[in-house]
Structures are given as structure tokens and as C-alpha cells.
Amino acid sequence: MGKGSNVQKAQAARERNQKKMGKSHEERQAATAKARLDATAYMCKICRQTFMVNAKLSLLYLHVTAKHDDKKDSPVECFDSLADFDPADPDGKNKAKSAAAAGPVKPKKSAKKKDDDLSSLLDAGLTVSKKKGKK
Numbered sequence: 001m002g003k004g005s006n007v008q009k010a011q012a013a014r015e016r017n018q019k020k021m022g023k024s025h026e027e028r029q030a031a032t033a034k035a036r037l038d039a040t041a042y043m044c045k046i047c048r049q050t051f052m053v054n055a056k057l058s059l060l061y062l063h064v065t066a067k068h069d070d071k072k073d074s075p076v077e078c079f080d081s082l083a084d085f086d087p088a089d090p091d092g093k094n095k096a097k098s099a100a101a102a103g104p105v106k107p108k109k110s111a112k113k114k115d116d117d118l119s120s121l122l123d124a125g126l127t128v129s130k131k132k133g134k135k
């Protein structure tokens with residue numbers, strides 16, 4: 001009797017685990033709804049074309065210039081998210097660059113480093129040969 005009940009217990013535990021691992025119907029529905037939302041995260045207010053949630057602002061702006069050339073000076077008429085978009089700096093790279101330039105400029109010390117490497121190499125070589133000599 002003991003053996004049989006153990007098997008039943010193991011089976012019940014396995015079923016519990018499978019339920020835990022698998023997604024419930026509600027979870028699956030929520031995931032699908034989220035995926036649908038993500039797929040249409042951006043929608044052009046003029047032609048209603050949709051863009052994925054991970055679409056870059058530069059892509060949205062490209063749509064504006066390609067499809068609604070008359071709106072390129074006010075892309076917010078197509079996408080609200082383009083309100084702060086700067087066509088001259090689509091990825092905000094210039095901002096990052098100027099911030100880095102404002103920071104302290106590190107002097108290039110590649111030439112000096114080479115010398116250091118060389119002397120340390122020589123030192124290492126001397127140490128090795130000294131050790132070798134002792135043996």
C-alpha cells in the first residue's frame with residue numbers, strides 16, 4: 001500500500017509542477033493582448049499605420065517624411081512621441097557627444113604606455129633570466 005500511494009503522490013506533484021510551469025488561459029490572453037499592443041504601440045494619426053513598440057523615433061520620423069512630407073516640420077501631427085524629436089539629431093547622439101566633450105579631456109598616453117610596456121617586458125625578461133641563472 002505504501003508503494004502505491006507514493007506513486008500517486010509523485011504523479012500529483014508532477015501535475016502540480018506542470019501547472020505551475022505552463023501559462024494559464026488568462027496569462028496567455030494577457031500576453032497576446034500585450035503583444036498586440038506592442039505591435040501597434042505607435043500609430044500614425046494621419047494614415048493609421050502602426051509601428052512596433054521598439055521602433056526608433058528616427059523610424060517614425062522617416063515615415064513622416066516619406067508619407068506626409070508636408071508634416072515634417074510638425075511630426076507630432078503623426079506621432080505624439082515625436083514632440084521632442086530633433087531630426088538633426090535622431091538618436092540623441094550629438095547630445096551625448098557634447099556631454100563627453102564637456103568632460104575632462106584625457107591626454108593620449110599611448111606612446112608613453114608603449115615605453116612602459118617595453119621596460120616592464122624587459123624587467124620581466126631580466127627577472128626570468130636571473131631566476132634561470134640561479135637554477
Ligand SMILES: [Zn+2]
Binds near residue numbers: 045067068
Ligand atoms: Zn502616416
